[in-house]
Amino acid sequence: MARTQLILDRYRVIGKAGAGGYGTVQHAYDTHLKRDVAIKCIELSEADMARAHLLAMEERLQREAEERAAREAEERAARAELDAAPAREPLPWEDDFEIPDSPDFPEEPAFLRRRAGAGAGAGAGAGEAGAHDAGAASADAGPGARVAGASAPSTPFDRFGSFDDSDDLDADDLFDHIPGLAEAQTVAKLNDANIVTVYDCAVEGATAYIIMEYVEGKTLARIMREMGDDISLDVIAAVFNSVAHALEFAHDADVLHLDVKPENVIVNTKGVVKVTDFGLATLMDASGQGTAGGGTIGYMPLEQMRQEALDVRTDEWALASLTYEMLSGANPFSAPGFAEAEEAIEEAELVLPSLCWDALDAAADDIMFTALDPDPDERYESVAAFADELTPLLGNARAGKRALAAIVREEEPDAPPEPEEPREPLPPLVDRLGPTGAAVIARVLAVASVVMVSAVALVNMRFGGAGLFGVASDLPVAFWAVLAALAALTAWRPAFGALAAYLCFAAMLLLNFAFVPGLLLLAAAVTWWWFVGRFGSGPAVCALLQPLCGSVGLGALSAVAAGAVLDVREAAATAAFSAVAAIAFASLGSCDLMSWDIFANALVPASAQIAGANVANAFADVVVMPLTWCVAVSWIAAATLFSLFCMRGTRAFDIAGACVAAAALVVGAVAGAALAAGMGAGAGSAGAAASAGLAAGLPSPLALVGTLVPGAVGIVLAVASLCDRVRLEEGEW
Known part of the structure; x- marks a missing residue:
């Protein structure tokens, strides 16, 4: 990829950062704000654009229909008000004027007969000149042609307009219906130190771009692979507390994550844990519930796999699954398909976490199994309640943060040398x-x-x-x-x-x-x-x-x-x-x-x-x-x-x-x-x-x-x- 490549005429591409959700993530440099960013690039198919176009058109038609109904209701109300008004009394000089009854008028006044004859001659052949003109018009038009004044049958496309540039749909109309951008708008309002920030969204051509905070570090999945059995309770405490805090913050904003897993947890060079990729995020309704598809087997509770109503306890189960994997070294709920995953959740014989750690109190077992209960009603009411119970039994989160920083900063011995980048302007003081x-x-x-x-x-x-x-x-x-x-x-x-x-x-x-x-x-x-x-x-x-x-x-x-x-x-x-x-x-x-x-x-x-x-x-x-x-x-x-x-x-x-x-x-x-x-x-x-x-x-x-x-x-x-x-x-x- 050329170093001079720009995204949206603003972001200079540095290199590929990886994959996130259903898009490629690029590491880029913001030439306006002078800082690195991560850009998720979502390639849109013709079907995606057509669907967004159709949804935007339906939304516009529905909005116009609602506006038209409102105007008609106002007009009906105005007419009803006029009809209800009292009749005007005649003025004094109007009393002497008498309108004759209709029987006094001739049934067919002469001027009406003259006008009817002229009309018949023009339209029905009663007059010679009229018949000649009409026949000439039909003959000139040829078979199947429409004569001026005649009405033709209408079609839905005639009524709503064709789906081309003439429908006046712009980027703002299509924006909310493009895959991935609705979720990005949902998470953009979450501003927390433990959540990867979404700065902006844009669409150019057939690609949607989500501009996010660039986190230089390692995913939790990679850290767990590298550390293996050397992971400590301090590190687990640092990760658990940070992810729990991020979920609590999102839940307070009525947002569910719905895809908590080690690949979506990133640790930067300072040991700060950040949750990323709210690709399945959804807003909760007034009852505190939401619905969404997708997820990752092993970190999805039963209600999410079964497409049932979801709430904060769905993210609680995912956090408990991630924490259990750190404590025991394996995820017992991983399976090749939904059927096997449901069986693993309902019938798995879980190892007691306290047996894996001499320093872990046995009370942690009941806490973990409560959060991992297949029935949402048997879990804790919130992630905060779960964290309040488990946090005192884990290690020192501050020591874990320092340990994570040391792990992330450690250089790979066989890592290839970084390509030399163009010299940047001197950074601000x-x-x-x-x-x-x-x-x-x-x-x-x-x-x-x-x-x-x-x-x-x-x-x-x-x-x-x-x-x-x-x-x-x-x-x-x-x-x-x-x-x-x-x-x-x-x-x-x-x-x-x-x-x-x-x-x-x-x-x-x-x-x-x-x-x-x-x-x-x-x-x-x-x-x-x-x-x-x-x-x-x-x-x-x-x-x-x-x-x-x-x-x-x-x-x-x-x-x-x-x-x-x-x-x-x-x-x-x-x-x-x-x-x-x-x-x-x-x-x-x-x-x-x-x-x-x-x-x-x-x-x-x-x-x-x-x-x-x-x-x-x-x-x-x-x-x-x-x-x-x-x-x-x-x-x-x-x-x-x-x-x-x-x-x-x-x-x-x-x-x-x-x-x-x-x-x-x-x-x-x-x-x-x-x-x-x-x-x-x-x-x-x-x-x-x-x-x-x-x-x-x-x-x-x-x-x-x-x-x-x-x-x-x-x-x-x-x-x-x-x-x-x-x-x-x-x-x-």
Whole structure:
């Protein structure tokens, strides 16, 4: 295959990756997004295209019939309404006009007789001229010809149109009826780390293409062949947990897989297990059931072989069969045909899995046999229930993931050398940096922020000592020990370090009698951490950028970072929390959300009573200023819009989202300054206030820098592809 071959004028073919379902899978390079993809190529026969054409035509005719019936119903309703309306009473001048009864009219008025005679002559031979003309027309036409005005019998093709280009069917009409694409559309909505992602579908000529995530690794079937008896309970636990999670995620989206087997489980070079080839996937109906044909003998329960209604317990049985094969080393349900397979399921004498493993508890036997029961009603209600029972009895899934990564990375001694590929353009900086480098930089920023916030809090905690710098003066050993412990905690888990730092700062405010800002920060920190912050390092790092960058006037970077790397809900929540935290920091004296000025406000007055009064007064000034709320709203809007644009998954949308976020920040600063200037115009007229706002309502140069720099940083992040959602999901920061 030539290296210059392109699929859909976009994907450069690298090589054949294998076969999946009923299509060939090609390994290709996406020249737009600059990453590898797997493309399933499904060759469509003339019968496939004709069937898709016919189904699309039937669907269109049915839609048109429904629309026509709806119009006719509306017309009938309108006529019924008119018939039900009361008759109009005659007008006064109409009373003197009498319409004679029909008997007073002659039975055959002269003008009707004249008109009838003319018509008869033209059509029935009553007049000579008419007869001559009609005969001439018939003679000229010849035998079998249709005379103008005569009706010919219609055919179905005359009514619906021939099945050619004139029926106006386009690719969109045919798309849903082409084999394989309906299943691809079903799985495309599943976005999970343990499921191979479907990016797009397309049809060109007589080939359908399904563009998927490219997974560089080995199938579970190959790993089982290579490891043989050396497979460990840790590896089994890693595979079982990942496949169970993928099925649970699909079932939550009302999707059944229906073809779970070792060939459809892939392990990448990081040891991540991914389920692929939802070629038989089907959507469950409202009752939780679905129907589909096909499958693989050995991993199909009886109800699937018998074409009965299926539900989540069908995938549960397949997962149990796969797990039993890993535990026992063989699949007892494999057979050459359906009859033998049914007999194997109903009458097989299964080996107890616990007899194959010294470390496996005997309780695993009953769990496995429950999930493998021929009767679906005797199995667990869901894959989650099955996993909850079996997982504690297997090995260490994390150790198994590391073992799988080592197995996949191991090079084949007799593998042929890879063909030399054309030199690719230099990858983006974020790709060269890699997930590990990104994680290190994120943790360095988080540690710096936590240490700074905690240090400011501790130097302002004075418990009756004489030292000006609080704990740092009175208990220097404890001061440095606490900072070191918080730094270590943040490096290990940024989410816990962020919570600890904000709680420490809130405690400092409360100890200085600044109760309102202290309680506000405490409540906001706990709420944000419980619903968002504890689920990953990303939200924590973004939230910690606010005090770190806000100390030098760039607090809006927190919102920009949240929009770049978090999903929409997390980005909006983190930006809102950053705004609340900025209010607390601004209460130290700066009264500015974008900058709390660490150089001027790191120390509060030595007396707690004086400090509390000063912080409370500054807090009151902050919350009544229009600029505060305009900036807060602009942060939330910037993060939300940036994240929404990034969900599209292309660099162009990422850059557009960054520009929109930058514009939102600038609008917030300008609007706040204009409102402040308008309010400062005094009690004059509304027009005078508006004029004053327009005349003096521009933000200060420092405020403009505080909005323009974060906006520019967001654009740089988008250009560097840091906002790529696929890359973020593959990272571990």
